[in-house]
Amino acid sequence: MKTLLIIGIGAGHPEHITVQAARALGRVDVFFLLDKGEHKGKLNALRRDILERHTTPGAYRVVEVLQPERPAGSDYRASVDVLNTRKRAVFEQLLDDEVADGECAGVLVWGDPSLYDSTLRIVEAIAADGVRALDYEVFPGVTSVQALTAAHRITLNSIAGAVQITTGRRLAAGMPDGVDTVVVMLDAQDGFLALLGENLDIYWGAYVGTVDEVLLSGRLDDVAKMIVQARQEARRRHGWIMDSYLLRRRT
Known part of the structure; x- marks a missing residue:
């Protein structure tokens, strides 16, 4: 039997990792690091920083592959x-080639494995097909939503109010009925611009929790252009961007 630990590591700050997750790191014989290319090298650099902080040197090995x-x-x-x-094909090859029977592998997932991440679904499918004797465990992490609200010092919901998490693509249809707070992830097209004039506040953040963190907030109509410019500059400077935002109806 092989074991795979899916470990949430938070939204960017190396101290976002939970005590439970830190203990899980100590069980791992081999870590899989999926490299997203030169522009996103800081992502795996942070993963390695977390390993250095929370594990014993020499107690594990690292296998890095291109995602x-x-x-x-x-x-x-x-x-x-x-x-x-x-x-899935990458994970299957890693499990076959890099993990011996009885060993434990680990995958470090940004934020929480249950929120806008495919790792858990992929591993679930691998375990279910019966080809490999594989057990897996999931360790929650600080989500980008939690990091964003903490950075802006706001609550996620208004009193007795409903919250919806969605994408920029779905936001194009407008604010959902019956919802006064929307958290938007995976928005590459500045979807909030479609909601100008709808009396909303926005709380936006990029690279939240990292040394590159950028935060902007205010009445959407007043700060939308500033956010567009900040996103463009951040992408130009770093080659990529990882951001999210919260929209709330004004009262």
């Missing part, structure tokens, strides 16, 4: 399915 890219195309769901199929 497959999502193919281009207008059908987003289909392209994600292709990406996850490619990721």
Whole structure:
């Protein structure tokens, strides 16, 4: 039997990791680090920093592989399915080639494995197909939503108010009915611009928890252009951007 630990490591700060997750790190014989390319090298650098802080040197080995890219195309769901199929093949090869029977492998997942991440679904499918004797455990982490609200010193919900987590693509249809707070993730097109004039506040953050953190907030109509400019500058400077934001109806 092989074991795989799926460990949430928080949204960017090396101290976001929980005590439970830190203990789980100590059980791992081999860590899989999926490299997203030169521009995103800081992501694996942070992963290695976490390992140095919370594990015993020499007690584990690291295998770093290039993560497959999502193919281009207008059908987003289909392209994600292709990406996850490619990721699954990578995981299966790593489990076959790098993990001996009785050993424990670990995957460090940004934020929490249950929120907008495919790792858990992929591993669940691998374990369910019966080809490999694989057990897996999941350790929660600080989500990007928690990091964002903490950075802005706000609550996630208003009193007795409903919250919805969505994507920039879905935001194009407008604020959902019956919801006064929306958290938006995976928005590459500045979807909040479609909601100007709707009496909303926005709390935006990029690279939250890291040394590159950028925060902006205020009435959406007043700060939207500033956020667009900040996103463009951040992407130009770093080659990539990892951001999210919260929209709330003004009272």
